[in-house]
Amino acid sequence: MGTRNLLFVMVMALAFAGSLFGGLGEEIQIACSISLARMGLLMSLSQVGSFVSFLTLPLLARKLSSYSLLVIGILSSSVTLLGMGLSRTASVFGLFFLLNALGGYLYGTSNIMVLINVDRPRMKTNIPLMHLTYSIASIFSGYYITFLKQNTWYHGYVQMAVIYLVMGTLFILYKPAGIDRWEQRKDQKLSDSFSLLKNKAFMKYLIFLILANAVEYCNAVYPLLAITALHAAGAREVGLAIIIIHFGSTLSRLAAIPMLKKGFSAHRMLVSLCLVSMLGLIGFFLSSNLLWAYVSLALMGLGMGAVNPVSQVLELSSWPSDLLQLANIRSMGSTLGRIGMPLAVGFVISSFSISASFLLLALSMGLAALFLLTSKAKPASC
Numbered sequence: 001m002g003t004r005n006l007l008f009v010m011v012m013a014l015a016f017a018g019s020l021f022g023g024l025g026e027e028i029q030i031a032c033s034i035s036l037a038r039m040g041l042l043m044s045l046s047q048v049g050s051f052v053s054f055l056t057l058p059l060l061a062r063k064l065s066s067y068s069l070l071v072i073g074i075l076s077s078s079v080t081l082l083g084m085g086l087s088r089t090a091s092v093f094g095l096f097f098l099l100n101a102l103g104g105y106l107y108g109t110s111n112i113m114v115l116i117n118v119d120r121p122r123m124k125t126n127i128p129l130m131h132l133t134y135s136i137a138s139i140f141s142g143y144y145i146t147f148l149k150q151n152t153w154y155h156g157y158v159q160m161a162v163i164y165l166v167m168g169t170l171f172i173l174y175k176p177a178g179i180d181r182w183e184q185r186k187d188q189k190l191s192d193s194f195s196l197l198k199n200k201a202f203m204k205y206l207i208f209l210i211l212a213n214a215v216e217y218c219n220a221v222y223p224l225l226a227i228t229a230l231h232a233a234g235a236r237e238v239g240l241a242i243i244i245i246h247f248g249s250t251l252s253r254l255a256a257i258p259m260l261k262k263g264f265s266a267h268r269m270l271v272s273l274c275l276v277s278m279l280g281l282i283g284f285f286l287s288s289n290l291l292w293a294y295v296s297l298a299l300m301g302l303g304m305g306a307v308n309p310v311s312q313v314l315e316l317s318s319w320p321s322d323l324l325q326l327a328n329i330r331s332m333g334s335t336l337g338r339i340g341m342p343l344a345v346g347f348v349i350s351s352f353s354i355s356a357s358f359l360l361l362a363l364s365m366g367l368a369a370l371f372l373l374t375s376k377a378k379p380a381s382c
Contacts, residue, residue, distance in 0.1 A: 002118075002174075003114065003118045003171075003174065003176045004115065004118050004119050004126070006167070006170055006171055006174060007111065007114060007115050007118075007130070008129075008130060008133050009167065010074065010111075010167050010171075011111070011130055011133050011134045011137070012133060012134070012137035013160065013163050013164060013167055014107075014134065015134045015135075015137035015138040015141055016137065016138075016140075016141045016144055016156075016160060016163075017077075017081060017160040017163075017164070018138070018141075018220065019138060019141040019142070019144070019145055019220075019242055020145070020148075020156050020157060020160065021097075021220075021221060022220045022221035022224045022225075022242075023141070023142075023145035023148075023149070023224060023238060023239070023242055024145065024148060024149065024153045024156065025039065025221060025224060025225050025228075026149075026225075026228055027149065027153035028093065028153070031087075031088055031153070031154070032087060032088060032089055032090045032092075032093045033089070033090055034090045034093070036225060036229070036349060036354070037346045037349055037350050038090065038346075039221070039225070039342075039346075040342040040343060040345050040346025040349070041342070041343065041346060042090070042093075042094050042097060043217070043218075043221065043338065043342035044338070044339045044340070044341075044342045044343045044346075045094060045097075045098060046094070046097045046098045046100070046101040047101055047335045047336075047338045047339040048098055048101075048339070049098045049099055049100070049101035049102030049103075049105065050101045050102065050104070050105040050331070050332075050334075050335035050338070051332070051335050051336075051339070052102060053101075053102050053105035053106055053109075053331075054105065054328060054331060054332040054335060057069075057105075057106070057109060057328050058194075058328065065179045066110040066113035066114050066117070067110070067114055067171075067175065067176070067179050068179075069106050069107075069109070069110040070106070070107055070110035070111060070113075070114050070171065071168055071171050071172060072103075072106055073103045073104065073105070073106030073107030073108070073110060074103075074107055074164055074167055074168040074171065075103075075164070075165065075168040076099070076102070076103035076106070077100055077103040077104055077107060077164050078161045078162075078164035078165040078168060079099075079103075079161070080096045080097075080099045080100035080103055081100065081157050081158075081160050081161040081164060082157065082158060082161035083095075083096035083099070084096045084097060084100065084157050085154040085155075085156070085157025085158045085161065086154070086157075086158075105331055105335070108331060109327045109328055109331045110327075111130075112127065112130075112312065112327055113323060113327055115127070115130060116323060118176060123316065124260060124261070124313055124316075125257065125261070127309055127312050127313060127316075128253060128256050128257045128260060128306070128309040128310070128313070129257065130309075131253045131305075131306070131308055131309035132250065132253040132254055132257065132309075135246050135249040135250035135252075135253050135305060136246075136250050138242070138246035138249065138250075139242075139243050139246045139247055139250060141242060141246070142239045142240065142241075142242035142243035142246065143239060143243070144156070145238065145239050145242055146235050146236055146238070146239030146240075149235035149238065149239070150235050194325070194329070195325065196319060196325055196326065196329055197329065199319075201375050202319060202375075204371050204372075204374050204375040205315075205318075205371070205372065205375040206329065206330075206333050207368075207371045208270075208368045208369075208371040208372040208375065209311065209330060209333045209334065209337075210333040210334070210336050210337040211337060211364050211365070211367055211368035211371070212274070212304075212307050212311075212337075212365065212368045213308075213333065213334035213337050213338070214334075214337025214338055214340065214341035214364065215277070215281075215304070215337075215341065215361050215364050215365050215368070216304045216307065216308075217334070217337065217338045217341065217342070218341055218342060218345055218357075218361055219245070219300055219304060219361070222345060222354070222357060222358070222361075223241065223245065223284060223293075223297055223300070223358075224238055224241055224242065225354070226284070226293075226354050226355065226357075226358070227241055227290065227293055229354055230293075230354065230355060231289065231290040231293060233290065237290065240294070241293075241294065241297055244294050244297045244298050244301065245297045245298070245300055245301040246301060247298065247301065248297070248298040248299065248300065248301025248302040248303075248305060249301040249302070249304060249305030249306075250301075250305065251301075251302060251305070252273070252301065252302045252303070252304075252305030252306040253305050253306050253309055255306070256269065256306040256309055256310050260310065260313055266310050266311070266313050266314040266317070267314060267372070269306070269310050270307060270310055270311060270314065270372055271369055271372055271373060273303050273304070273305075273306055273307050273310070274303065274307075274365050274366070274368055274369035274372065275303070275369065276299060276302055276303030277299075277300060277303025277304050277307075277365045278303070278362045278365045278366055278369075279299050279303070280296050280297070280298070280299030280300035280301075280302070280303055281296070281300060281358045281359075281361045281362035281365065282358075282359070282362045283295065283296035283299060284296035284297065284300065284355075284358045285355055285356070285358040285359045285362065287355075303365075312330075315330065341361075341364070344360060345357045345360060345361070348360050
């Protein structure tokens with residue numbers, strides 16, 4: 001079994017595990033006595049683990065290969081998923097949620113690095129294809145969430161913990177040859193691991209990434225909580241909502257692959273995606289019934305779906321000199337946004353309403369588009 005195939009299977013498992021918190025939010029709130037406003041605080045605090053990983057990754061990368069970091073991330077996530085499933089208080093669940101973010105950061109940062117190293121000639125096809133695989137798996141995760149909501153919610157966390165353990169073991173058993181030649185970083189200065197932060201064009205682009213990824217993070221949770229609170233959605237309706245948003249995301253990523261191969265501008269594609277996402281968020285803010293909310297969810301998925309794969313292709317073409325630094329700073333940017341945005345959303349919910357939070361997210365996507373337009377990232381021909 002090739003490493004590339006294992007990476008694609010793992011991203012399917014990630015899609016199912018990633019749907020648990022948002023899809024089972026109501027059950028988690030009841031079981032662990034967590035209010036809707038505190039869910040936002042929990043999401044922000046969990047990113048402290050990611051921030052710790054960001055600071056320590058350059059040091060770890062001098063001792064360990066990206067493949068080793070990948071395996072560590074998967075196995076540690078297995079433990080934390082099990083802990084989340086067994087938790088019955090807000091503090092214990094929050095602790096494992098934080099630790100899960102730490103392990104998830106190691107996996108998420110190393111995943112693309114390993115994919116590039118095992119199949120570099122097809123890099124610009126494999127990256128969008130991996131995101132597409134995630135979207136397709138996420139569609140089916142909606143049925144899984146419906147099943148869990150109708151039965152025992154915490155079984156999902158236990159089952160995902162077992163799957164992560166199996167996948168981590170397979171990565172160990174099928175370790176590819178030549179890993180030591182992938183990265184030579186032992187003599188690199190620590191300051192070189194953050195040199196891109198001195199690039200003004202990159203900083204503007206990074207602000208775009210921070211905002212866009214923060215909105216995507218919130219889109220995985222708050223729309224599902226909103227349709228429950230505003231439209232009295234049950235298990236089937238929430239499951240359908242997950243399917244709809246990921247179906248839109250899948251279409252977006254499916255369209256991105258041939259467009260990039262034909263030489264479409266990744267920069268222009270990203271601006272267009274931001275505008276579609278804004279339209280979906282505004283539509284959700286204005287939705288007066290479940291049908292209109294579903295249409296808005298489809299637009300949100302269509303807009304956000306291809307943002308990550310297209311932006312990764314743009315990055316690799318514009319700043320190709322240090323892939324690990326790029327992956328780490330990208331993940332750091334996502335972490336900062338995921339700390340701040342849920343807090344802002346929680347404040348809006350407490351002060352106004354849950355529907356008003358989607359107006360905040362729409363404005364954030366508009367601001368992200370403005371920073372993207374002012375950046376000077378110039379990708380090579382795809």
